[in-house]
Amino acid sequence: MTIFDFFRPARSAPVARDRLQILLQHERVSAGASDLIAVLREEILEVIARHVEIPAEKVQVKMQRDEAISTLEVEIELPNPIRRRAAA
Amino acid sequence: MSQVLVVTSGKGGVGKTTSTAAIGAALAMNGSRVAVVDFDVGLRNLDLVMGAERRVVYDLINVVQGEAKLQQALIRDKRLETLYLLPASQTRDKDALTSEGVARVMDDLRESFDWIVCDSPAGIERGALLAMRHADVAVVVTNPEVSSVRDSDRIIGMLDAKTAKAERGEYMEKHLLLTRYDAARAERGQMLKVDDVLEILSIPLLGIIPESEAVLNASNVGCPVTLTAADSAPARAYIDAARRLEGDVIPMMIPADKRVGFMGKLFGRRAA
Numbered sequence: 004m005t006i007f008d009f010f011r012p013a014r015s016a017p018v019a020r021d022r023l024q025i026l027l028q029h030e031r032v033s034a035g036a037s038d039l040i041a042v043l044r045e046e047i048l049e050v051i052a053r054h055v056e057i058p059a060e061k062v063q064v065k066m067q068r069d070e071a072i073s074t075l076e077v078e079i080e081l082p083n084p085i086r087r088r089a090a091a
Numbered sequence: 092m093s094q095v096l097v098v099t100s101g102k103g104g105v106g107k108t109t110s111t112a113a114i115g116a117a118l119a120m121n122g123s124r125v126a127v128v129d130f131d132v133g134l135r136n137l138d139l140v141m142g143a144e145r146r147v148v149y150d151l152i153n154v155v156q157g158e159a160k161l162q163q164a165l166i167r168d169k170r171l172e173t174l175y176l177l178p179a180s181q182t183r184d185k186d187a188l189t190s191e192g193v194a195r196v197m198d199d200l201r202e203s204f205d206w207i208v209c210d211s212p213a214g215i216e217r218g219a220l221l222a223m224r225h226a227d228v229a230v231v232v233t234n235p236e237v238s239s240v241r242d243s244d245r246i247i248g249m250l251d252a253k254t255a256k257a258e259r260g261e262y263m264e265k266h267l268l269l270t271r272y273d274a275a276r277a278e279r280g281q282m283l284k285v286d287d288v289l290e291i292l293s294i295p296l297l298g299i300i301p302e303s304e305a306v307l308n309a310s311n312v313g314c315p316v317t318l319t320a321a322d323s324a325p326a327r328a329y330i331d332a333a334r335r336l337e338g339d340v341i342p343m344m345i346p347a348d349k350r351v352g353f354m355g356k357l358f359g360r361r362a363a
Contacts, residue, residue, distance in 0.1 A: 013280075013281075014279070014281065015280070015281055016282055016283050016284065016287065017280065019236075019237050019283055023240055023241065023291050026241065027244050030241075030244070030245075031244070068293065069293055
């Protein structure tokens, strides 16, 4: 620390911006769109489970909100070998 | 065609009531018929900021419950003849507001007014949900400060999910009003910049209201800042914001009050 730092106030705004970006990215997924995400996840899982055996935690649904569009990211992990269910 | 506008924020104390009064008055100055509606049941303050606190007879809950006619509860502004106030109740329980009752009052207001400006209570509970429920357009009031930005993000999510418009599958129009902004501090890196907040919240900017003494002066005397100090920096910003709501395209700028230097303050005060 030099004598000049004393006169130069800390730039705290970039810290605020970074903290918010990280926090909100997380909150938008977990809380913000939770109702929709939960419903989508449930129904996607249901459709897949009709055809293959899949543990519930292997279906991940994420939503990213942007100015013009929102994107829905669906990640489905199928365990190998794929075990097809018999047609109902 | 009438428009219902909700002024909301999630966080308290960021300037919802001040902004409701200022924008309501600015819209009325342009000749529109405007009703400002206080949804903050139990903690009403729009009457005080509008300078009508001693003229309240009936309130929103009386109208919702059929104890008074809408025309009896509406208070006409003494300065602008196209500006009216529908106050909140100070004594009744907020559960007295029913969703159907509010819908009926909003429909009635739409018949007589061009703009219905709803001042939302803070929080994300029932009162805030009822205030945004029937809105066509939302103004999200945000301070350049982390907790306010976070709460605004939450409110934006609710506007997209819990309003009547959203439930009908329609797009909910939302605008950001950045209040208490200090351009000099933002420039020094001590306050979130306009672009930071816009990037995080991703909704279009309606206006930047600079931090100014004129805002407190206005509420002290019970007059919207756009009426009592129309030349002040915040008033000019609110007037531009109101015109943007009416569809005018105006270049975005941050108005500034005339700066009084250190010496000016020192001697200005002594002289006064």
